[in-house]
Amino acid sequence: RWPVPSESAETLLVERQGGDALFLNPLRFRPEAALSLRVPLSRTSLPAVKAVLGQSGPFEGLDYRGVPVLADLRPVPGSPWFLVTKVDRAEILEGLRRETAAVLFAVLLLVLLAGTGVGFFYKGLGKRAYQRLFQAERERREALEELGATLRGIGDAVLATDGEGRVRLMNPVAEALTGWSEAQAQGRPLREVFRIVNETTRAEAEDPVARVLREGKVVGLANHTLLLARDGREIPIADSGAPIFDEAGRVIGVVLVFRDQTKERLAQRALEESEERNRVIADLISDYAYIFRVTPSGELDGEWISQSFTRVFGLTLEEVRAKGGWQALVHPEDRAAALRHAQKVAGGQADTCEMRWLTAGGEVRWLRNYAMPILDRPEGRVIRVYGASQDITASKRAEQEKEKLEEHLRQAQKLESIGRLAGGVAHDFNNMLNIIMIYAELALRKVSQGDLMRQDLEEVQKAARRSADLTRQLLAFARKQQILPRVIDLNAILSDMATMLRRLMGEEIDFTFVPGEGLWPLKMDPVQIDQILANLAVNARDAMDGPGSVVLETANVTLDEAYHDAHTYAPAGDYVLMAFSDTGRGMDEATRSQIFEPFFTTKGQVGTGLGLSTVYGIVKQNGGIIHVYSEPGKGATFKIYLPRYAGEDRPAPAAHESLGPRGSETVLVAEDEEAILRLAERILASHGYTVLAASTPQEALRRAEEYEGPIHLLLTDVVMPAMNGKALFERLHGARPELRVLYMSGYTANVIAHRGIVDDGAAFLQKPFTISGLLSAVRRTLA
Numbered sequence: 001r002w003p004v005p006s007e008s009a010e011t012l013l014v015e016r017q018g019g020d021a022l023f024l025n026p027l028r029f030r031p032e033a034a035l036s037l038r039v040p041l042s043r044t045s046l047p048a049v050k051a052v053l054g055q056s057g058p059f060e061g062l063d064y065r066g067v068p069v070l071a072d073l074r075p076v077p078g079s080p081w082f083l084v085t086k087v088d089r090a091e092i093l094e095g096l097r098r099e100t101a102a103v104l105f106a107v108l109l110l111v112l113l114a115g116t117g118v119g120f121f122y123k124g125l126g127k128r129a130y131q132r133l134f135q136a137e138r139e140r141r142e143a144l145e146e147l148g149a150t151l152r153g154i155g156d157a158v159l160a161t162d163g164e165g166r167v168r169l170m171n172p173v174a175e176a177l178t179g180w181s182e183a184q185a186q187g188r189p190l191r192e193v194f195r196i197v198n199e200t201t202r203a204e205a206e207d208p209v210a211r212v213l214r215e216g217k218v219v220g221l222a223n224h225t226l227l228l229a230r231d232g233r234e235i236p237i238a239d240s241g242a243p244i245f246d247e248a249g250r251v252i253g254v255v256l257v258f259r260d261q262t263k264e265r266l267a268q269r270a271l272e273e274s275e276e277r278n279r280v281i282a283d284l285i286s287d288y289a290y291i292f293r294v295t296p297s298g299e300l301d302g303e304w305i306s307q308s309f310t311r312v313f314g315l316t317l318e319e320v321r322a323k324g325g326w327q328a329l330v331h332p333e334d335r336a337a338a339l340r341h342a343q344k345v346a347g348g349q350a351d352t353c354e355m356r357w358l359t360a361g362g363e364v365r366w367l368r369n370y371a372m373p374i375l376d377r378p379e380g381r382v383i384r385v386y387g388a389s390q391d392i393t394a395s396k397r398a399e400q401e402k403e404k405l406e407e408h409l410r411q412a413q414k415l416e417s418i419g420r421l422a423g424g425v426a427h428d429f430n431n432m433l434n435i436i437m438i439y440a441e442l443a444l445r446k447v448s449q450g451d452l453m454r455q456d457l458e459e460v461q462k463a464a465r466r467s468a469d470l471t472r473q474l475l476a477f478a479r480k481q482q483i484l485p486r487v488i489d490l491n492a493i494l495s496d497m498a499t500m501l502r503r504l505m506g507e508e509i510d511f512t513f514v515p516g517e518g519l520w521p522l523k524m525d526p527v528q529i530d531q532i533l534a535n536l537a538v539n540a541r542d543a544m545d546g547p548g549s550v551v552l553e554t555a556n557v558t559l560d561e562a563y564h565d566a567h568t569y570a571p572a573g574d575y576v577l578m579a580f581s582d583t584g585r586g587m588d589e590a591t592r593s594q595i596f597e598p599f600f601t602t603k604g605q606v607g608t609g610l611g612l613s614t615v616y617g618i619v620k621q622n623g624g625i626i627h628v629y630s631e632p633g634k635g636a637t638f639k640i641y642l643p644r645y646a647g648e649d650r651p652a653p654a655a656h657e658s659l660g661p662r663g664s665e666t667v668l669v670a671e672d673e674e675a676i677l678r679l680a681e682r683i684l685a686s687h688g689y690t691v692l693a694a695s696t697p698q699e700a701l702r703r704a705e706e707y708e709g710p711i712h713l714l715l716t717d718v719v720m721p722a723m724n725g726k727a728l729f730e731r732l733h734g735a736r737p738e739l740r741v742l743y744m745s746g747y748t749a750n751v752i753a754h755r756g757i758v759d760d761g762a763a764f765l766q767k768p769f770t771i772s773g774l775l776s777a778v779r780r781t782l783a
Contacts (some may be wrong), residue, residue: 008069008088015081016041016052016245023048024081029065039064047071051082054247060089078160078168078253080244159256160244165190165209168253177237177260179230194256199224199236208241209254216251218242227258236261288312288367292326292385298346300385302326312391314360331356331364345371348382354392366396429467434768435675437464438683441771468768485524485622487649490554490576490642491515493529501533501552505541509548516555520576523645528618535611536580536638543584543636553579557641575625575641582637587630595628615640662775665712665782666690670700670728671744672720676767680715683771684778697723704732711736713782715765718745742781744769 010028014021020038027033043049045061051073063069063086071086157174161167166189170182178185178193185193196205211219220240227235237258244253288309292300302325305317313329320326330338334355341353350372356364371387440461447454494513502511533552540550557577587595596616615638619626623643630636667689671677674695681693692707694700697720704711714732716725723731729741744765763781765774 006087006091008067008091010086012048012084012086013076013081014048014052014084021046021048021052023064027064033064037064047073047084047086048082051075051084054245054249056247075246078162078244080242080255156257156259159190159194159258161190161209161254161256163213163250163252165207165213165254167193174258177227177229177235177258179233190256195228196237196239197226197228199226208239208256212241212243212254213251216243236265287391288389290387290389292387294346294373294382294384298343300326300342300346303384309389312359312365313357319360329357331358341369341371345373345385345387346382348373348375364393365391366393368392430767431673431676433464433468435679437461437468437768438679438771440464464768486526487521487523487645487647488526488529489519490522490529490578491519493526494533494552494554494578497530497533501537501550504534504537505550508546509541509544509550512549512551514551514553516553516577518556519554520556520574520644521649522576522642523647523649524622524642528622532578532615532618532640533580535615539611540580540582540584540636543582543586545585548583550583551579551581553577553581555579556644559641574644574646576644578640578642580638580640581635583635586632586634586636587628588632592628592630596626662688663779663782664688664690666692666707666709667713667715667778668692668694668700668704668707668711668732670694670697670714670716670720670725672696672717680774683774684715687775689778696721697728700728701731704736711739713778714739714741715778716741716743718743740781742777 008028011025012027013024015024016022017038019041021041022035023033023037025034027037030037039046039049041049041053044053047059047061047063047069050059050061056073056075059071059073061069061071063071068089069086070089070092071084074083074085075081076083155173157177158169158171159167159174159178160169166187167185170178170180170185175181175185180188180193190209191207194209197203198205205225208219218240220238225237225239227237229235238261239256239258241254241256243251244255246252289306290302290309291304293303295301302317302320305320310316315323315329320329323329327335327338337353338355341351341355344351350370352368352370354366354368357367358364367389369387369389371385373382374384374386375381376383440457444454444457444461447457494515498511498513502509505511537550540548555577557575559572559575595612597613616626619640619642625641627639627641628636629639667684669677669680669684669691671680672695677693677695681691684691690709692700692703692711694703700714700716711732714729716728718725720728725741725743725745729739733739733741740763742763742765744767763777765777769777
């Protein structure tokens with residue numbers, strides 16, 4: 001009502017916001033427009049625009065409907081708002097026309113009462129004018145009340161000052177934060193009510209109202225500001241201040257808006273602590289954690305990696321990017337699988353993949369990668385990938401080493417089985433060969449030089465010798481060859497063999513021997529060194545089609561625990577290395593894996609397949625290690641590591657005796673093979689010896705007990721039923737201290753506690769033997 005009924009009158013509350021005038025209260029003709037209707041300041045025909053531009057007083061223009069109006073414009077003291085009271089121009093003029101007509105009619109009809117009528121009319125006009133002014137004031141107060149309600153409903157604190165920085169207005173939130181009521185604060189300087197300090201330095205912060213009054217623009221508080229409330233509370237706040245202008249554009253006050261940041265700070269601190277906790281956990285665990293951002297093209301771009309990754313791989317995230325991203329670190333052979341893994345995860349599916357990565361130093365590390373996509377919930381698009389990579393390098397190496405060990409075990413078991421078979425065959429075959437060789441020799445002694453039978457017997461003898469060589473190689477492979485170890489100087493033995501090796505390989509092959517200085521002594525049978533070198537030399541000769549070279553080297557080598565960890569079949573310790581290298585055809589991996597198997601040969605019908613098997617057996621029998629390094633077209637190197645002898649004995653030169661084949665001593669022969677026993681008895685008796693023959697140890701003991709004369713020599717097989725040769729000698733030696741012993745054997749199944757090794761220095765005769773070999777061995781033992 002205005003103060004009489006009006007169809008168009010209304011009061012507007014407006015505020016300037018940037019380049020617009022904002023209507024703050026519901027409008028009579030557009031109730032929903034409060035706080036949403038804006039008109040640009042360029043529309044100067046609108047009373048609301050003129051009001052926020054600073055004009056006050058009466059104004060005629062167009063309202064927000066485009067209708068001509070008469071308005072009164074006023075600023076609201078102590079605030080950035082303006083009050084516009086307006087009514088449609090048509091309604092005002094219509095009232096004036098009706099009133100003018102009534103006056104003219106009254107003048108004509110009531111001329112006599114003109115004075116009285118005019119006075120009454122003037123009074124009525126004054127009354128209506130006062131009513132209109134009263135209504136305008138009433139609506140202004142209602143607008144202010146509505147403004148107050150709006151301020152009270154705002155969630156942030158609002159505080160307004162005058163141009164001198166004194167508090168004029170506060171909403172309830174400001175009262176709660178400062179601890180001052182509006183009534184208590186009004187008229188007080190802002191610094192007294194709104195005390196702020198720097199959270200870090202505790203220094204008094206700059207007065208925002210003073211700054212707004214000075215600069216005449218909106219300002220904000222610095223970060224880390226604390227409000228010191230009247231009751232002693234310290235409240236972190238965020239603040240901004242805006243100037244209030246009068247009609248002339250002068251700053252006549254300031255409005256401060258601030259809010260409590262306590263909850264935000266707590267939430268931020270909790271977030272930071274959570275991130276730090278997760279970061280520390282990620283850095284402490286051995287796995288490598290990471291976060292990738294998924295680009296719009298579906299590629300993975302690194303955002304974060306854990307310190308554990310940097311420690312092991314030696315690369316920061318920036319350095320990884322500089323190398324071209326994570327793909328550059330993946331082993332070339334695994335990049336295709338890694339790319340499929342990445343595409344799968346970027347497509348929204350969790351996945352696991354094992355792959356090899358390269359460190360900054362080029363070391364290969366095995367990783368088992370677990371990756372999970374993170375989706376943008378509204379769109380369902382993969383925006384990030386979270387993952388962890390477990391370093392499985394150690395387990396992969398252990399797995400590979402296990403496979404190597406299993407392969408070595410299978411190879412050893414296979415060779416052991418074949419060796420047992422070969423040893424068993426050689427044992428029986430040797431005894432038969434011994435009989436053939438001796439009878440052939442006896443027959444040759446009865447045949448004249450021109451007899452046609454002599455050539456046949458010589459061929460039988462040659463075949464028997466070749467067969468004997470074959471059985472010796474079988475026994476060497478089976479590690480059951482009888483050996484006579486002694487302390488030796490490997491360089492001296494190899495020097496003596498150099499001429500023989502050159503003759504064996506031929507003139508086209510250049511042979512070089514490079515002895516190591518200060519070589520450690522070995523303890524093994526020198527004959528076995530001959531066997532090793534002879535087989536390697538023949539193997540090298542056959543591998544070279546024409547001219548070539550062979551280099552034989554020796555050196556002292558210490559295999560440490562690290563070498564043992566990588567090659568568990570090689571015990572750590574001191575070794576004498578013998579390396580035999582040739583420039584032959586070389587071997588591929590398939591051939592190299594089979595060369596030590598008996599009867600395996602690449603020479604067709606020419607080879608027996610026992611040469612390298614013999615070398616392998618001898619090396620293993622002496623506790624050594626053998627390695628082969630070879631590639632097709634690049635020759636081969638055999639490296640043999642033999643254990644260093646750490647005793648006090650020193651190598652002694654071999655004795656060479658020249659003794660006659662005949663004698664007159666008494667010899668006790670113990671041999672469980674009847675044919676060999678009779679042959680030995682026949683040979684010795686025919687050369688002047690008195691022979692006591694026994695086919696069992698028990699019979700030998702009985703014959704010795706019954707024989708009253710001296711017994712000078714015991715010729716005994718090493719292995720016999722019920723008692724071995726060494727035990728027999730010990731039984732006899734107790735009663736006959738002058739008795740000497742000569743052991744003979746073609747095969748020792750497993751000499752108990754000695755693995756087929758007789759006492760150091762004991763005389764030994766290898767089966768099969770010749771007549772001269774038997775007689776010479778007997779004379780050397782008796783000498």
